[in-house]
Amino acid sequence: MTDNLHVGFFAVACAVIAGFSVLPMDSLAQMVAVTVLLGVMSIARTATHLRNDDFFRLLALFAGLAINLRYLAWRAEHTLVANDMLSLAGVYLVFAAEIYSSALHFMGAMVNATPLKRPLLSLSDLPPGAHLPSVDVMIPSYNESPELLEITLRAALMMRYPENKLRVCLLDDGGTEEKIGNADPASAERARERRKVLQALCKRLGAHYITRARNERAKAGNVNNGLEQTDGELIVILDADHVPTTDFLDHTVPWFVRHDDVFLVQTPHFMINPDPVERNLLQSFGRMPSENDMFYQTIQRGLDFWSASFFCGSAAVLRRRHIEEIGGLAGDSITEDAECAMDLHRLGYRSIYVDRPMVAGLAPETFTGFIIQRMRWAQGMTQILLLKRPFMDPGLSWHQRIGYMSSILFWLFPFARLIFLLSPLAYLLFGLEVYNASMREMLAFTLPHIIAIYMISGLLFGRTRWPLVSEIYEVLQCLFSLVAIIKVLANPRKPAFMVTPKGDMLDEDFISPLARPFYIVFAFMLLGFAAGAYRWWHYPLTRDLTTVVLLWNFFNFASVFAALGVLLERRQQRASPRMPVKEQATIRLPDNDALACTLVDLSAGGVRLQIDDARPDLNVGETLWLDVYSAALGHRVNLPIEIRAVTELRGQIAVGGRFVMENSTFANQAVALSMGDSGRWLYFQERRWREVSVVTALRTVLRQIWMPVFRHLLLALRTSAGKFLKYFRRTRPMKVKVMQDLKQ
Numbered sequence: 001m002t003d004n005l006h007v008g009f010f011a012v013a014c015a016v017i018a019g020f021s022v023l024p025m026d027s028l029a030q031m032v033a034v035t036v037l038l039g040v041m042s043i044a045r046t047a048t049h050l051r052n053d054d055f056f057r058l059l060a061l062f063a064g065l066a067i068n069l070r071y072l073a074w075r076a077e078h079t080l081v082a083n084d085m086l087s088l089a090g091v092y093l094v095f096a097a098e099i100y101s102s103a104l105h106f107m108g109a110m111v112n113a114t115p116l117k118r119p120l121l122s123l124s125d126l127p128p129g130a131h132l133p134s135v136d137v138m139i140p141s142y143n144e145s146p147e148l149l150e151i152t153l154r155a156a157l158m159m160r161y162p163e164n165k166l167r168v169c170l171l172d173d174g175g176t177e178e179k180i181g182n183a184d185p186a187s188a189e190r191a192r193e194r195r196k197v198l199q200a201l202c203k204r205l206g207a208h209y210i211t212r213a214r215n216e217r218a219k220a221g222n223v224n225n226g227l228e229q230t231d232g233e234l235i236v237i238l239d240a241d242h243v244p245t246t247d248f249l250d251h252t253v254p255w256f257v258r259h260d261d262v263f264l265v266q267t268p269h270f271m272i273n274p275d276p277v278e279r280n281l282l283q284s285f286g287r288m289p290s291e292n293d294m295f296y297q298t299i300q301r302g303l304d305f306w307s308a309s310f311f312c313g314s315a316a317v318l319r320r321r322h323i324e325e326i327g328g329l330a331g332d333s334i335t336e337d338a339e340c341a342m343d344l345h346r347l348g349y350r351s352i353y354v355d356r357p358m359v360a361g362l363a364p365e366t367f368t369g370f371i372i373q374r375m376r377w378a379q380g381m382t383q384i385l386l387l388k389r390p391f392m393d394p395g396l397s398w399h400q401r402i403g404y405m406s407s408i409l410f411w412l413f414p415f416a417r418l419i420f421l422l423s424p425l426a427y428l429l430f431g432l433e434v435y436n437a438s439m440r441e442m443l444a445f446t447l448p449h450i451i452a453i454y455m456i457s458g459l460l461f462g463r464t465r466w467p468l469v470s471e472i473y474e475v476l477q478c479l480f481s482l483v484a485i486i487k488v489l490a491n492p493r494k495p496a497f498m499v500t501p502k503g504d505m506l507d508e509d510f511i512s513p514l515a516r517p518f519y520i521v522f523a524f525m526l527l528g529f530a531a532g533a534y535r536w537w538h539y540p541l542t543r544d545l546t547t548v549v550l551l552w553n554f555f556n557f558a559s560v561f562a563a564l565g566v567l568l569e570r571r572q573q574r575a576s577p578r579m580p581v582k583e584q585a586t587i588r589l590p591d592n593d594a595l596a597c598t599l600v601d602l603s604a605g606g607v608r609l610q611i612d613d614a615r616p617d618l619n620v621g622e623t624l625w626l627d628v629y630s631a632a633l634g635h636r637v638n639l640p641i642e643i644r645a646v647t648e649l650r651g652q653i654a655v656g657g658r659f660v661m662e663n664s665t666f667a668n669q670a671v672a673l674s675m676g677d678s679g680r681w682l683y684f685q686e687r688r689w690r691e692v693s694v695v696t697a698l699r700t701v702l703r704q705i706w707m708p709v710f711r712h713l714l715l716a717l718r719t720s721a722g723k724f725l726k727y728f729r730r731t732r733p734m735k736v737k738v739m740q741d742l743k744q
Contacts, residue, residue, distance in 0.1 A: 027444040030070075034448035037063045041455050048459065054114050060459055061109050064452040071449035072102055079436050090434035094423050097416035100409075105453065107406035108299075111308075112460045115301035120356060121254040123160075130257055135161060135249060135317075136232030137168040140222045142499050144240040146197050151604045153207050154671045155243045156236075158632075160250050168207040171226045172198050178214045205664075218497030219313070220336035224328035232320060239314040242269070242361040243604075243671075245678040246632040252317045255352045263322035263349040264341060267315045268296035270357035270681050273577035276367045277473060281565040281708050282701070286580055289689055291473060294465040297355060297689075299407075304353035308403030310341035311351075315359035322349055332387050334497045335380025342388060342404060346395025357681040362577070366569055367476075367512040372498050374477050375484040379495040381411040382488040414482035417474045421521065421560075424553035427545075428528040428535065439544040454694055462691035468701055475559040476566060479517045508571050511715060515567040518560060525557045562701065565708030568715060576603040581680065585609065585628035587641075587655075589616055599628065600649070604674045606658035607641060615653055618646050623660065630669065632676025637669040 025033065044060035047053065075095060082088035123132070137156045141149060149170065156168045175195030182188040195211065202209040212225040223237060234256060238244060252265040269292060274285035282288060303309040311318070313336075322344055323329065330339040341351060364370040390396060390404040426432040437446065454467055488495055532550045536543055578601035587597050587609065595616065600608045607626065618624075626639045641657035648654065659670040692700070 027440050030074075030444040034067050034070075034444070037067050038448060038451060038455070041452065045455065045459055057459065058113060061113055061456060064456040064459075065106060065109060067448050067452040068102055068105065071445050072098065074441075074445045078441075081436055082433060086430075087432045087434065090423065090426050090432045091436065093419050094434050097419040100412070100416045104406065104409055104413075105456070107402055107409070109456060109460065111306060111403055111406050112298055112302035114305055115298055116305040116353070117301065118304070118352065118354060120251055120354070121258075123250050123254060126254055126257055132162060132165055133233035133253065133256060134165045134231075135167070135234045135236060135253070136226075136230040136320075137166070137236040137238065138171055138223055138226045138230075139169065139238050139240055140171045140173065140219050140226075141198075141240045142173045146201055149198065149240055150201060150205070150667075151671055151675065152238060152240060152243050153201070153205050154668055155245075155675055156238065157206060158246055158668060158672055158676065159244055159248050160246050161253070166249075167230065167232060169210050169226055169230060170198060170202050170207055171222045172209065172211045173215055173219075173222045175211050176213060176215050177211075217331040218334070220329040220331040227320070227323065227328055235318045235320055235323065237314055237316055237318065238359065239361060242314045242359045243675045244315075245358045245360075245681070246672065246676045247678055248358040249317075251354055251356060251358065255354070256317070256319060259350065259352075261348070261350050262352055263319050263344045264309075264311050264351040265317045265354055266300065266309055266312055266351065267354050267359060268292075268300070268357045269312060269315050270296075270360050270685065271363040272360045272579050273363055273365070275363040276365070276370050276569070277469075277476070277566050279365075280367075280568055280570050281472075281562060282469075282704050284704070286684070287688055288466060288469070288700075289464045291465075291469075293685070293689070294461050297464045297685075298461050300353045301355055303403045303407070304351070306399040306403050307350060307397070308345065308400045309351045309353035310345075310404070310407070311337040313337035314361070332493075333380045333383035334376055334495050335384065338381065338404075338407070339384055339388065342384070342390060342393075342396070345400055346393055348395075356678055357685055358678045360675055360681060367514060367567060371477065371480050371514060375481055376495075376498050378411040378414070378477075378481040379484050379488045381408045382485050383492050383495065384408055386488070386492040411481070412485065413474055414478035414485060417478040418482060421475070421478075421556050424549045424556060425524055425528045427549050428531045428553060429524070433545075435545075435549075439548070442548060458691060458694075463689040466692055466700075467694045467697040469697070471559045472562050472566075472701075475556075476563050479521075480514070509711070509715060510569050511712065511719065512567040512569055515564075518563050518567060522557075522560050522564065525553060525560060528553050529557075558702070558705075561709060562705045564712045565705050568708055568712035576605040578603040578606070578608065579674075579680075579684065583628065585626055587611070588625040588627065589618070590622050590624070594627075597655075600654065602674045604659075604671050606644070606656065607674075608654060608656045610649055611653045611655065618643055618653070618655060620644060620646065624655070624657065628673065630673045630676070631679060632672040633669070637673060639666060639669055639673070 040063045041060045044056040044063065047056040048060060075098065080091055080095060082091050126132075137159075139149070139152055139156065153168060153170060157166075159166065172195065175191050175198060179191035180188055180195065182191065199209045201207075210226055210229055212222070215221070217224070227235070234253065236244075236249070248267070252267065255262050255265050271290060271292065273279075275291060278285045278288075278290065300309050316337075323340070325347070326340070326343045329336045330343055333339045345351065364373055384390065384404075385408045390408065391401055393401065396404070423434050426434055457465070457467065484495075529550070532546055532553065536546045536550070539546070581599045581602050583599045585597050585599055586594050588594050593616070595614050596612045597609045598612060600610050602608075609626070620643050622643050624641045624643060626641050627636060628639075629635070630637045640660040640662065641655075642660050643655060643657050645656035646653065647656070659666065661667040661670065
């Protein structure tokens with residue numbers, strides 16, 4: 001369907017929806033109308049899955065939007081009343097939160113109505129003799145370990161591209177002159193030693209080490225300094241923990257060769273380790289879509305259709321002359337990536353989104369790191385809203401403005417989420433009637449509105465985001481992001497860039513230091529249930545409303561209850577996460593016998609394999625030789641492995657070992673085998689994409705949350721008891737002495 005057809009269909013549909021939303025109907029007529037529309041949505045969704053037809057997809061979306069707009073019209077006309085000023089304030093706060101959520105819902109439906117699937121280009125698709133631009137790979141670093149940086153540098157150097165046109169640069173902001181000149185001698189010595197170690201690392205690998213005088217403007221300033229000291233036509237930016245596959249340039253550079261007005265080719269950030277929600281609570285890394293799958297596999301493709309896909313800070317290629325035209329990476333906000341993309345979109349340049357996972361990174365291991373990252377994103381997007389005002393930027397097309405506003409306004413969700421969390425408690429604990437409707441009206445208007453929202457979400461994001469999971473993520477973030485956003489509203493230029501900690505190892509289970517606010521909310525929700533039971537028993541005339549609010553409170557309680565499971569940080573001692581694989585290989589034993597085996601999991605540092613047909617006598621400390629095909633290199637490799645563990649797995653011998661990096665060749669082969677194949681990332685990603693119903697999602701989530709929450713509460717009780725005993729033992733001698741003094 002062409003752009004003009006989309007716009008025409010959109011205009012006609014909006015006119016029909018607007019007329020329907022204000023059409024006078026009683027509750028019975030409303031029930032009939034929404035039942036028909038929900039039926040149309042269901043049929044159109046089924047047809048969309050069977051035929052992959054844009055018409056049926058848009059029909060389902062507009063039927064759902066009609067239900068939701070009619071709900072808002074009913075709310076505005078009939079329900080914004082109250083008997084006292086406090087209740088009236090609550091009524092308008094809830095309605096404001098609904099207006100915000102619906103606006104975001106409408107913009108999201110438009111942006112993601114027809115996600116763009118671009119062809120996968122390759123350098124071999126270019127005409128013979130086509131000019132290949134020179135490429136500078138820039139890896140900004142601040143406090144990451146040399147071991148982590150070495151993997152990224154090796155992978156970048158192994159990307160398939162003419163050697164004389166590829167330069168890899170490590171941009172070290174942890175060894176600047178400012179750091180080395182620190183007044184604290186210990187800090188200065190650490191910076192000096194870091195610079196020395198990383199300079200030696202770059203020299204050994206064949207990369208370029210670049211630092212600067214002062215740590216100004218954080219990552220944006222670091223990259224701009226790198227731009228001044230290099231001259232490549234294209235710039236690849238990779239975070240320190242973002243490891244590229246060997247085909248990264250093969251599938252991104254052709255877009256720049258074919259189109260002179262392309263300033264950006266962005267690719268997904270594929271995470272090879274679970275975030276705190278996936279690891280601590282759901283234990284779903286390989287079975288459920290990851291949190292960022294919805295953004296990188298649906299939303300960015302939707303934005304790409306409307307020429308609004310934007311730079312995400314890493315895993316991207318930019319054209320130097322376009323970046324230099326705007327004076328380097330923008331630095332007015334702490335999300336310089338999205339800001340930079342908007343500045344270039346307003347100049348008429350194009351962005352391209354290639355949805356193949358070709359860069360593997362690390363998600364924050366701890367909840368604290370997760371919150372630091374999300375607070376930075378929330379603050380940066382709020383800064384762009386206030387300082388850049390994309391909604392009125394004349395350089396952006398109308399659909400680019402909607403695309404940017406959809407992405408920016410999402411980060412204001414803490415306001416709405418907190419209102420939805422606290423509103424049931426306002427009624428249950430204090431009697432404030434913040435939602436005035438009869439049970440019949442709620443069945444006619446509210447329930448179809450909720451069903452339509454979940455149906456639209458399933459249509460747009462069904463394979464990449466399960467129902468109810470987003471609510472858990474938002475509840476976890478809202479308390480902290482709200483404070484961060486308020487600080488930006490008070491002073492838009494105040495926030496400072498915070499580096500997200502990654503690669504942490506956790507020696508033991510512990511409760512996150514950020515848990516206290518959730519205990520408070522949890523306690524109030526329990527009080528809400530008690531107060532609700534009292535109201536239901538003693539006020540029979542309002543039982544219908546009390547029942548609905550109790551259900552609302554239960555939904556919120558389930559999200560907060562699940563959050564407690566996330567806040568128990570689980571023990572993790574492996575610095576390099578291993579990804580599950582299933583590939584055939586051969587091992588040569590110390591006595592030179594060769595046995596068939598299957599790779600079970602793999603990382604840049606080691607492997608676990610399962611021996612298929614024999615039970616050899618193996619000992620920890622012995623060396624095996626692994627013979628396996630490396631798709632990234634296009635040939636078989638032979639790698640030495642030191643045995644670290646021998647166990648039994650499903651009745652067969654399982655061997656865990658680490659790669660022996662005797663020389664650079666072995667190290668390169670290990671990195672290429674474990675991290676260099678984008679086909680493996682694509683297979684793993686698509687394997688966990690599947691659509692489930694709300695009931696299935698609810699059942700899965702509820703089944704998973706009990707044990708993590710129980711462990712959290714048990715550890716909290718044990719910790720509190722330990723603190724009490726420690727206090728008692730410390731104060732007991734003092735009490736004994738006081739009693740003795742009194743007796744004397």
